[in-house]
Amino acid sequence: MKTTNRFLKFILQDTDKKTVRKFLVQHKFSSSQLHNLKNKGGLIFVNHKQRHFNFRLKTGDELLVVLSSEAPSDLIEPMAGKIDVIFEDEYLLVVNKPPGIASLPAKAKSSKTMANLVKAYLIEHHENSSIHLVTRLDRDTSGLMVFAKTSYAHSLLDQILHTDDFQKFYLAMIYGQLTPPTGLIDLPIGIDPAAFYLRAIDHQKGKASQTIYQTKAVYPGGSLVELKLLTGRTHQIRVHLSAVGHPIIGDEMYSKKKDPRIKRQALHCFNLRIIHPVTKELLNLKAPLPEDMVVLKGALRGERNG
The missing domain is CATH 3.30.2350.10 (Pseudouridine synthase)
Known part of the structure; x- marks a missing residue:
């Protein structure tokens, strides 16, 4: 199965921490993400040269973080089917869930859920197919659901989930x-x-x-x-x-x-208003009232x- 790395670019500001490790912590990398970055194939470049966590930074430096690849879980099978994509970029996928389908599989893995459909969609589009469900809906509730495409994006979204952002x-x-x-x-x-x-x-x-x-x-x-x-x-x-x-x-x-x-x-x-955790853009996303309503x-x- 193909996995893809994700790239994050930063320009060092005056207020940023000045070692790579402290900078990453400041920018909401968790300890497990730092571990994965260090031990599972992640890379850090400062001004196009590979550097380690203890490297000292200065204002104006360009930092490129190559996130480690994520192996998708075998617990969620890809299942082909139509999904209604409302928004997508390299960090997030927002879909409009129809009524009558669960968000995630129960212990019995056979029934089709949004997670199964999204996994198939990501594979079809040559994406990293790890499933990071940010918001879920009851089986018979319809509307907007958010998936993150990486554990880093997932953790950023989790941190703002019940805030005005x-x-x-x-x-x-x-x-x-x-x-x-x-x-x-x-x-x-x-x-x-x-x-x-x-x-x-x-x-x-x-x-x-x-x-x-x-x-x-x-x-x-x-x-x-x-x-x-x-x-x-x-x-x-x-x-x-x-x-x-x-x-x-x-x-x-x-x-x-x-x-x-x-x-x-x-x-x-019907409506999500999210400050994008990476681009800081306001996403004002809407899904029309379904036919039965x-x-x-x-x-x-x-x-x-x-």
């Missing part, structure tokens, strides 16, 4: 109307004692969880709500909306009822199909 916005269709129409749900979430795969509000053992919401449209019997995650708990939006008495339409797990108008929870990650919106408005 990495903002995640969702659209949900809920039963009823939230009061007030805009606000913050601040309720701790823990594992539901009734079932390990469920989550519940737990004021004793739960982890702090915050979701900002804004009502975008009101219909007879339902609403369209925009939500912004300030924390990243499992099932966070679903649990929070259920806890305040307005579960997501179609979310049988938390609303305790089936809805004939949609076959899954009406929840979609468009149909549901029409039903809530009282429109009839056909």
Whole structure:
């Protein structure tokens, strides 16, 4: 299997640390990445000459870091299939996940997941096919998912994941109307004692969880709500909306009822605003509302199909 090296270029500024090792630590290289750089085929060039970690730098030096190759994991098989690429560069891949497909394989490896599809896509495009999942979505939630192409990019993204540099916005269709129409749900979430795969509000053992919401449209019997995650708990939006008495339409797990108008929870990650951790460019990425939620919106408005 072909693996590819990744290149990072830096120009030394006055405020930068002046040895290679300290400079790399300053620029968010973890100890394991430094180890890989030193022992697994990474290279460092200063002004086009190969140097070691203890080399002294000066302002204006050009530093080229050749990241060590990453062997892809055998745990995720490449599986061919169509993926909807929203953004891609040498560091990141952002895809629009359809509903009904998991983000990562469970212990049984046979079913197709986004990770399997992305791995096949990377191999087809002669990329390093190590999978670095930055954000995941529940099987029946649709929308934007972020993959990093290297462990270095993954670690940079992890460091900004729950900050203003990495903002995640969702659209949900809920039963009823939230009061007030805009606000913050601040309720701790823990594992539901009734079932390990469920989550519940737990004021004793739960982890702090915050979701900002804004009502975008009101219909007879339902609403369209925009939500912004300030924390990243499992099932966070679903649990929070259920806890305040307005579960997501179609979310049988938390609303305790089936809805004939949609076959899954009406929840979609429609917008990511990310300060690119390498280029510092603002990525404002969007994924349109999927067809089943468009149909549901029409039903809530009282429109009839056909």
